[in-house]
């Protein structure tokens with residue numbers, strides 16, 4: 367790796383000849399393919415921006431000039447050019463490099479939110495700040511993908527940027543014609559027209575109409591051409607869009623020929639690790655696959671059920687439904703807010719929409735959930751995959767805010783399946799509910815074997831019953847496995863524990879609240895935020911009912927959780943059988959001491 371080893375910082379790129387730049391691009395691809403196939407990560411997007419990143423760092427002087435990457439999943443090349451080559455093999459591992467841009471890692475990484483369509487707003491804010499402080503020599507450059515540009519937030523920013531001819535901001539549109547799948551809708555069609563325009567300036571150009579200068583389209587794999595385009599944009603001044611055409615997965619045949627998603631994400635080679643109590647065996651199906659299968663069955667039975675995805679049909683398990691029922695599958699682009707409001711419209715039209723997203727992106731749609739869906743009692747089912755700790759994608763990707771946010775919505779019903787069988791059953795109950803919205807949440811990974819109920823009472827399942835009502839364990843969704851493990855350990859210590867699974871965690875089940883009165887202690891275990899989570903709601907319900915059984919909540923702290931495996935992050939949060947058992951026994955011992 368002769369050349370890449372010489373690049374400690376972007377300034378080292380400046381003296382390289384065109385031939386050396388070509389060699390460097392090849393070396394970067396080789397390093398990324400090798401490392402990311404082992405660690406897992408966003409290989410396709412990064413293979414597509416090798417030349418673009420080199421050109422950006424040659425034309426602009428980061429961090430003096432500011433480079434902002436929308437989402438940040440395509441910043442591996444920047445990592446390799448900014449002194450992080452040595453850590454690259456530890457990508458996405460605990461204490462290793464983040465899989466996204468990371469402010470802690472480098473002064474070249476300025477934003478790290480990883481939720482799409484935000485970079486232009488940061489750019490607008492930064493440019494305004496520089497204008498107000500007279501610090502106008504520093505360029506502000508935002509790179510945004512054609513997928514991220516389908517998000518409404520990006521257009522709010524374009525509206526502001528284009529209306530300020532005096533403020534220089536360069537928007538680099540990285541157009542590879544895809545999010546995961548090909549980008550859809552009117553914008554995709556317009557970009558297609560711009561890509562094939564003859565350059566006579568005759569055809570309409572939405573960016574120019576918004577007040578931007580427009581440079582392009584330019585071949586994003588031709589470093590000299592990209593540098594020339596960036597230089598021209600800088601010279602133009604004011605807001606300018608540089609339209610760069612790239613190929614996702616470029617230089618790796620496996621990605622180039624992958625019609626599904628150009629290897630947007632590749633999976634890690636599984637390490638040989640000891641099984642953990644909270645992780646289900648890898649041999650069982652993925653939660654997403656179970657959802658996918660049941661959706662197809664439901665679709666065949668109910669012609670009013672429609673599926674909505676925000677540019678992630680395959681990752682959220684809607685691909686099979688789309689193949690079976692293409693007319694009843696809607697891809698709105700990366701547009702979660704619109705997806706939710708459009709779902710309300712579909713429900714007003716007599717259909718039952720199932721909107722499937724990753725839980726972290728549910729944060730985007732809280733207002734639509736409150737005022738467009740719940741206020742209108744719209745029968746919409748929101749399915750949140752990757753709920754709870756997702757782990758290796760880091761702080762912004764954990765689905766840990768959903769219960770806190772959605773529990774606050776009036777009349778909402780939220781279910782948390784514990785295994786594949788309850789996922790199927792609860793999905794059916796959700797789409798059968800026509801009085802208002804329902805939410806179904808499940809985690810990343812595999813389901814494990816089904817966990818049978820030993821009894822079902824008034825809507826909740828009893829999973830374990832030991833004599834002596836010492837502790838009632840209310841377990842939420844997939845935490846049932848951990849709860850049963852804790853109950854077993856408590857039993858060995860002479861403490862009788864009963865484990866119940868509420869299935870529908872919101873609204874709080876009143877029979878379960880009454881049952882809590884017969885126990886000395888209640889503990890709740892959930893893979894979501896302790897603040898405003900299921901445990902908090904359960905404790906509140908007990909207090910409201912005048913039941914004074916003490917409640918201890920085990921869940922995720924109000925913290926941004928660093929990347930690592932799901933098991934590592936849960937352990938960091940004290941969500942292991944050992945930690946929970948110890949905490950319960952310690953509490954019981956100290957109470958006994960106090961009362962004796």
Ligand SMILES: Cc1ncc(C[n+]2csc(CCOP(=O)(O)OP(=O)(O)O)c2C)c(N)n1
Nearest residue numbers: 411480481482511512513514544545546677
């Ligand atoms: C709000 C939001 N929704 C969904 C995602 C998941 N996601 C990550 S990358 C991606 C595709 C992005 O497409 P594009 O911006 O064109 O970048 P590319 O990967 O093609 O370079 C999606 C949908 C996200 N990061 N943020």
Ligand SMILES: CC(=O)[C@@H](O)[C@H](O)COP(=O)(O)O
Nearest residue numbers: 439631681724752756759810
């Ligand atoms: C949602 C998103 O940004 C993805 O690209 C993510 O990084 C991959 O997540 P999974 O590995 O959970 O599918």
Ligand SMILES: [Mg+2]
Nearest residue numbers: 511512513544
């Ligand atoms: Mg794209």
